[in-house]
Amino acid sequence: MGDRLVSVIIPTYNREKLLPRAIDSVINQTYPNWELLIVDDRSSDNTEALVKKYISMDSRIKYLKNRRKKGPSGARNYGIINSKGEYIAFLDSDDEWVPHHLEESIYVLENYNMSLSFALWITIFEDGRRIKVFDPEIPSERARLKKMIESFKAKVIGKYIFFGDDFYEKSFLEGGSYCTQLNTMVINRNLFKKIGYFREDMMVCEDTDLVYRAIHYYPFVLIDDYHHYYYQGIDNLFNFFDRGKLDIERAIEDKGFVERFTFVGLGVIKMNAYHKKLVKNSNKVIRKRECIGKLNNIIGRKYFTLGFINQKVNRFKAIFFTLKSILYKFTLSRFLFLTNLILPFLPIRLDREKIKGDLSLW
Secondary structure, three states: OOOOOEEEEEEEOOOOOOHHHHHHHHHOOOOOOEEEEEEEOOOOOOHHHHHHHHHHHOOOEEEEEOOOOOOHHHHHHHHHHHOOOOEEEEOOOOOEEOOOHHHHHHHHHHHOOOOEEEEEEEEEOOOOOEEEOOOOOOHHHHHHHHHHHHHOOOEEEOOEEEEOOOHHHHHHHHOOOOOOOHHHOEEEHHHHHHHOOOOOOOOOOHHHHHHHHHHHHOOEEEEEEEEEEEEOOOOOOOOOOOHHHOOHHHHOOOHHHHHHHHHHHHHHHHHHHHHHHHHHHOOOOOOHHHHHHHHHHHHHHHHHHHHHHOOOOOHHHHHHHHHHHHHHOOOHHHHHHHHHHHOOOOOOOOOHHHHHHOOOOO
16 A cells, blocks of 8 residues: 555645645655645745755655646646646645545555545634534534435445445535545546646635536545644635624625625636536536526525625625626515615615525635
8 A cells, every 4th residue: 555656735825834734744644655746836935945944854845836827726736747646635735634644545545446535624713713524522513424424325334435426416406515625635646637637717616626526527435534624714715714703794894804705705606607517518417407506596695695795895796796696596685685785775674684594605
């Protein structure tokens, strides 16, 4: 098992202070046969000097300056192109792995003839709180995983859960199936010939998009063990705020927040629009109409959320986004909200709680 080379790719941009945590977690892997490609998206801090210090201590580490299109997709693609491993793994520059991540992932892939694996993760917030996905100490969380196993007819061998290549379709129809994350993924490099690389026109959700394409084509194994520490904070492109604690009425007054949320929201919409095309052209998805209906609902809710979020900062955008949401699905509450945006002097009574129930913060 130890003879399989794993290429670990870390894209980074101005993360000099956070990067050592990620690098050290790769160096500390119990699986020794890896190469680490740190792809610098032209940082303006001391990232290059930091990485070269590590290189002087460990020849398995390589420094690449991204010469492709900027952004995380271009950086990761540049890493893939320059990698040599039979397997490829990804790690964000502000996160870390547990020491046995690669060893256990390669073990299950090699011993069960699989090409794609994922593991569980722990989200760490800036205030120190930790949330485990499918936390075994929270019965309702464990019940979610059990329900997934039963619903998707997964095969369980010890702590290894094997899902079929129909997971992609069923995940739209069944819902509540989020268990795949790029930073826990280990993938046979041959799969990229089928799924393609990261989309370089996407600045957010590019990781989820690639993972979804992978599980559309291939079965995967989920390791019921925590391999990844996922740090959230202001520097995170997608998770720059705690959705569980968001005061949305205050947030819509914050121009900086609104602009970042809008940027992320448009990325989510773009990703789901791509997957509508994938579903339409797929020879694997059977219930295409239902899947497309689910995707349209996701896109419509996201547009409505962007309309709601922009109502105080940019009324023109709020009108535009709300109108787009109505084109995906007409509801009376969306129509009344749009009317209130266009004609604020009319005495329209809005059901704020019903409106908030139609929002999608993810």
